[in-house]
Amino acid sequence: MPVTDITHDLETLTLTITAHFTAPVERIWQVYADPRQLEKVWGTPEYPATVVDHSLTPGGRVTYFMTGPEGDRFYGYWNVLDVDAPHSFTYEDGFAHEDFSPHTELPVSRCVSTFTPQGGGTRAVYVTSYTNREGLQTVLDMGVEEGSRSAIDQIDALVL
Numbered sequence: 001m002p003v004t005d006i007t008h009d010l011e012t013l014t015l016t017i018t019a020h021f022t023a024p025v026e027r028i029w030q031v032y033a034d035p036r037q038l039e040k041v042w043g044t045p046e047y048p049a050t051v052v053d054h055s056l057t058p059g060g061r062v063t064y065f066m067t068g069p070e071g072d073r074f075y076g077y078w079n080v081l082d083v084d085a086p087h088s089f090t091y092e093d094g095f096a097h098e099d100f101s102p103h104t105e106l107p108v109s110r111c112v113s114t115f116t117p118q119g120g121g122t123r124a125v126y127v128t129s130y131t132n133r134e135g136l137q138t139v140l141d142m143g144v145e146e147g148s149r150s151a152i153d154q155i156d157a158l159v160l
Helices: 025-033 035-041 133-141 144-152 155-159
Strands: 003-009 014-021 049-054 061-067 073-084 088-096 108-118 121-129
Touching (some): 014 144, 025 035, 025 108, 025 121, 025 155, 035 061, 108 133, 133 144
Antiparallel strands (some): 003 014, 014 121, 073 088, 088 108, 108 121
């Protein structure tokens, strides 16, 4: 399993996930740069993602929804802030309504995804920051740790 560590810190308001992939950095980057590949790993197997809009460029936007086992949909978006292909990208990640307008009652986070070569493969570090303890606690209560592990662990099968 690629995910080697997940930690959350209620003092610094962060969730950090570390993973190791056997594929090189450039191949891992393609998972995020290609919307059809991204949708294979963004959601969990039980809640697969459909990427609607995808612009992984500074100022770009990615919109998506996840479909649950009963057909229910959960919408989200990224506002892309910075991109250093193939090494990192930074974005705001938020919950959305069906029209992809922000769901302001749920937290917005700032996410930094970093990919570095390690041992012929890639070390990925995903750091998600929240503006307050309640926001972090909300996503923890929603199962973000388990869901993230399940989603990220799908990447190895895709890149082989």
